[in-house]
Amino acid sequence: MLTILFDGIAYGMLLFVLACGLSVTLGLMNFVNLAHGSFAMAGGYITLVLVNRAGLPFFAGLPIAFVATALIGALFERTLYVHVYSRSHLDQVLFTIGLVFMSVAAVDYVMGSQQVFIQIPSVLQGRFEIFGVGVGRYRLLIIVICGLLTVALQLILSSTRFGSRLRASVDDPRVARGLGINVNAVFSLTFAVGSGLAGLGGALGAEILGLDPTFPLKYMVYFLIVVTVGGTSSITGPFAASLLIGIADVAGKYYVPKFGAFVIYTIMIIVLILRPQGLFARAAGK
Amino acid sequence: MPVVLETVGLEKHFGGIAAVAGVSLKIEKGARHALIGPNGAGKTTVINLLTGVLRPSAGRILLEGQDITALEACKRVQRGLARTFQINQLFLDLTPLETIGLAIAERLGAGAHWWRLIGTNPQVVEEIVEILARFHLTDVMYERTGNLPYGKQRLLEIALAIACRPHVLLLDEPAAGVPEDERHEILATVAALPGDVTVLLIEHDMDIVFSFADRISVLVNGALFVDGAPEEVARDPRVKAVYLGESLDA
Amino acid sequence: MASALVAEVARRLARRARWRPFEYAFWLAALASVFLLPGRHLILTEIAWLALFALSLDLILGYAGIISLGHAAFFGLGSYVAALLAKHGRGSDLTRLMVTLGVALIMREIANQIPDITGGADGLQGVVVAPILGVFHFDIFGHVSYAYCLIVLFVLFLLARRVVYSPFGLSLRAVKGNALRASSIGISVNARLVAIYTFAAFYAGVAGALLAQTTAFASLDVFSFERSADLLLVLIIGGTGYLYGGLIGAVIFKLMQDWIANLTPQYWQFWIGLVLVLIVLVGRDRVGLWTGGVRALAERLTRRLAPGAAPVPVPPGEGH
Numbered sequence: 001m002l003t004i005l006f007d008g009i010a011y012g013m014l015l016f017v018l019a020c021g022l023s024v025t026l027g028l029m030n031f032v033n034l035a036h037g038s039f040a041m042a043g044g045y046i047t048l049v050l051v052n053r054a055g056l057p058f059f060a061g062l063p064i065a066f067v068a069t070a071l072i073g074a075l076f077e078r079t080l081y082v083h084v085y086s087r088s089h090l091d092q093v094l095f096t097i098g099l100v101f102m103s104v105a106a107v108d109y110v111m112g113s114q115q116v117f118i119q120i121p122s123v124l125q126g127r128f129e130i131f132g133v134g135v136g137r138y139r140l141l142i143i144v145i146c147g148l149l150t151v152a153l154q155l156i157l158s159s160t161r162f163g164s165r166l167r168a169s170v171d172d173p174r175v176a177r178g179l180g181i182n183v184n185a186v187f188s189l190t191f192a193v194g195s196g197l198a199g200l201g202g203a204l205g206a207e208i209l210g211l212d213p214t215f216p217l218k219y220m221v222y223f224l225i226v227v228t229v230g231g232t233s234s235i236t237g238p239f240a241a242s243l244l245i246g247i248a249d250v251a252g253k254y255y256v257p258k259f260g261a262f263v264i265y266t267i268m269i270i271v272l273i274l275r276p277q278g279l280f281a282r283a284a285g286k
Numbered sequence: 287m288p289v290v291l292e293t294v295g296l297e298k299h300f301g302g303i304a305a306v307a308g309v310s311l312k313i314e315k316g317a318r319h320a321l322i323g324p325n326g327a328g329k330t331t332v333i334n335l336l337t338g339v340l341r342p343s344a345g346r347i348l349l350e351g352q353d354i355t356a357l358e359a360c361k362r363v364q365r366g367l368a369r370t371f372q373i374n375q376l377f378l379d380l381t382p383l384e385t386i387g388l389a390i391a392e393r394l395g396a397g398a399h400w401w402r403l404i405g406t407n408p409q410v411v412e413e414i415v416e417i418l419a420r421f422h423l424t425d426v427m428y429e430r431t432g433n434l435p436y437g438k439q440r441l442l443e444i445a446l447a448i449a450c451r452p453h454v455l456l457l458d459e460p461a462a463g464v465p466e467d468e469r470h471e472i473l474a475t476v477a478a479l480p481g482d483v484t485v486l487l488i489e490h491d492m493d494i495v496f497s498f499a500d501r502i503s504v505l506v507n508g509a510l511f512v513d514g515a516p517e518e519v520a521r522d523p524r525v526k527a528v529y530l531g532e533s534l535d536a
Numbered sequence: 537m538a539s540a541l542v543a544e545v546a547r548r549l550a551r552r553a554r555w556r557p558f559e560y561a562f563w564l565a566a567l568a569s570v571f572l573l574p575g576r577h578l579i580l581t582e583i584a585w586l587a588l589f590a591l592s593l594d595l596i597l598g599y600a601g602i603i604s605l606g607h608a609a610f611f612g613l614g615s616y617v618a619a620l621l622a623k624h625g626r627g628s629d630l631t632r633l634m635v636t637l638g639v640a641l642i643m644r645e646i647a648n649q650i651p652d653i654t655g656g657a658d659g660l661q662g663v664v665v666a667p668i669l670g671v672f673h674f675d676i677f678g679h680v681s682y683a684y685c686l687i688v689l690f691v692l693f694l695l696a697r698r699v700v701y702s703p704f705g706l707s708l709r710a711v712k713g714n715a716l717r718a719s720s721i722g723i724s725v726n727a728r729l730v731a732i733y734t735f736a737a738f739y740a741g742v743a744g745a746l747l748a749q750t751t752a753f754a755s756l757d758v759f760s761f762e763r764s765a766d767l768l769l770v771l772i773i774g775g776t777g778y779l780y781g782g783l784i785g786a787v788i789f790k791l792m793q794d795w796i797a798n799l800t801p802q803y804w805q806f807w808i809g810l811v812l813v814l815i816v817l818v819g820r821d822r823v824g825l826w827t828g829g830v831r832a833l834a835e836r837l838t839r840r841l842a843p844g845a846a847p848v849p850v851p852p853g854e855g856h
Contacts, residue, residue: 083817090597094772095816097765101809109803337720363722375717377710383545388710389721391703397723398731400704405549408542415542424541428548450721 010139012246013146018201021194034096037216038103043199069199074192108213287314296345307508320499328508368452378432389449421445437468553701584685590782592739598776
C-alpha cells in the first residue's frame, strides 16, 4: 500500500518535471505544444548515446541531456515556433502534431524502433526496506532529483527578478509588455528551460516509462492531462495534478489492472466537467 | 408609465474590485434612457450583466416584472431584451442578408430547422428586405460583412438587434468610431426607432445624449451618482465636477 | 414595399442551394470511376470511407469550429460529455480538445478490455458480412464494396448538404463566426453544438461500420490518435466548411500516402508530418486558396462544357 504510494509519488514527480515546461508555455503564450514529448524523447536518446555508447557516467549524462535539449528547444523556438504563436489553436495543433510525426519517424530511422534502456549504475538498482515499505533505489533518486528541481523552480519563480517577470507575463502579457518586460525573451528562455527539463525527465524516466520512438505520442496525453487538470496559472497546480495523476495511475494499474489507464482518463474528464479551467485555477473571473 | 427593466442592488466584483457596486435602476416603458459616466465607471459591465454575458455577484434583474437574473443570454433575447456592442460583434463571413435572416428565423423559432431550406418562407424574406432597407443596407446585402465599410457594419450592428424585435434595446455607444460625416445616418436610424421600444443608451458624446434622452443616469465608480431628467442632470454641480475632473486629469 | 426586390431576394436565396456544375462533375467522375477504374477499387473504397469520416469531421470543424482529436472514436459519448460540459459553463479550446481526446482513449480502453467482442489489441478478423440486400456479395477486388461505399457516401452527402443549407446550418456558421453575438440574438449556442456533434457522430459511426464491413476487419487502430490526426490533415488539404473539402482531401491524401508509402514504406509518417508543418507555415488560407483555385478552374471548365448553366456564385464559407 505505502509502496504503491511511494511509486506513485515517484511517477508523479517525474510527470511534473516532464510537463511543467508545457504548462508554462501554455499559460504564457496560450500556445498548445503537442510536440513537448519530442523534446523529452530527445533528452532520453541523447543520454542513451552518451551513457551506453560513449561510456559516460550516468550522472554526467543527465545535466548534458538538460543542456542539449534546452539548446534544441531554443533553436526550434527561434526558427519555427515563433511563426505560429499568433495563429489559431487549430494551426498550432496541426503544426506540433506534424513535428511529433517527424520526430517519431526520424528517431525510428536513426535509432531503430525497438524499446531501449539506459544503463544505470548498479548502486541505483534494486530495492530496500524502511519500516516495511519497499523503496526502489532508482525511484528514490527520482523523487530526490525532482523534489530538488521543484523547490528550485519555486524559488526561482518566487524570489528572482526573472521569476517575477515571468509571473507578470503569465498573468497578463499585455500589461507586462506595457511595463517594459520583454515578454518574447522571457518566453524564449522559458521555452528552452522547459524543453531542457523535459529532456532531463526523458532521460530520468527512460527506466520507468520506457523509451522508444513513439514516446511523444504515448506520453503527450499524460502531459496534457497534467496541464489541463492542474491549470496553467501557477506551477503548484500542475505539481499537485502530477502527483494526483501519478498516484492514481500506479494505484489504478495495481488494484484494477483490467481497467488500465481508464482511471486517469476518467479523472480528467470529471475534473474538466466540474472545473473547465482546471482543478487549481484561480477563481473563474474570465 | 410602467417599469419594464429594473435592477435591484446589482453588484459585480472582479477579484477584489467592485466594477458595479449596488446599482438599482428603473427604466420605464418607451423611455429614451441614457446611462453616462466617465471611463471605467462600469457602464459596459452593467450592459453585460443585463444581457447575461456576465453573472452578477449580487442583486437581481427584472424584465417586465419577471426575475431574469439566472436566465441564459439567449433566453433573455427571446424574452425581448436585445443589445448592440460597443465594438462590432458581427458574423464576418456571412452577408447582411444572411445575418438579418438568421435573427428573424431565430425569433420565429425556425432557427433549428434542419430540413427546410433558407429563404423558402416569404414572410421572413419580406421582413429581411424591409429591415435592410430601413438601415440603408439594401445595396450591400449580398456582400461579405467583413468586407463592408465600417459605417455600414455599424448600421448592421443595430439592424441585427432590431431584427430580434426587442421590447427593450440596449445601445452601447452606437456611433462609436464612426466618422463625422456618417454619424447622422446612424443617429437618424436610432432616433427613428419605434416609440414602443424602450431604449437604454450608453454614450460618451454629450450632444447625442442630450438630443436623444428623456432621462439620464450617471454612473461613477460602479455606483449610481445622479438619476433624473436631462435638465436636472445638466444643472447638477456634482455631475459637472465629475466631468470637469475627468477632463482636467486627461 | 418593393415586392420585386422581395422576389429577387427569395430567388437569390433559393439559388444558393442549387447544384453547381462543379458538383455534377465531381459526382459524375466518382460514378465513372466505378466503371473505368476497376483495378483501383480497393484504394477507392478506402478513399470513400475516409471521405465519409472527413465529412463528419468537417461538419463539426468546418461548420461549428470545434477542434476534435477524438474524432476517430465514436461521438455518441462525446456528444453526451459535450452536453455536460455545456451545462457546467464554457470550456476553452484546450478543454474541448482534451475531452474529445479523453473520450477517444476511454473508448479504446473499453474495446481493449473486452477481447471477447473486439479481439483486443489484435483486432477482429474474419468479420462475416452478409451480402448487401441479400444479393450483392463482397468480392476480393472490392467492386461491390466500392459501389456500396460510394452510394452510402453520396446519400449521406446529400443529407449533409441539405442540413448545411438549412437555417440550422446557417446558425452553426454564425456560432462559429461569433459565439457571443450568436447568443445575443437568441441562439442557444450549446444546444446547437451538441446537435451538430451528435449528427457528426452518426456519420463517424456509419464510416466506422463501412470500414468494418468492407474490410471484414475491425481494429483498435480506428481509435488511435494518429488516425484522428490523419483525418485533420485530410480536411486541411481539402479545405473546411464547403463539404467537398473532406472528399477532395481524402482523394489527395490517399494517393499521396500510397505514393509516399511506395517510396519509403517505413517512414511515410515523417513526410506526413512535414506536410502538416509546411501547410501551417505557408498558411492554411493560402493552401485553401490553392484548392479554391483548382475548384474555380474546374467550374470554369465544366461551365464551358455545359453552356447555358447559371453563373456560379462563390460558395459560402470558403477556405477555412
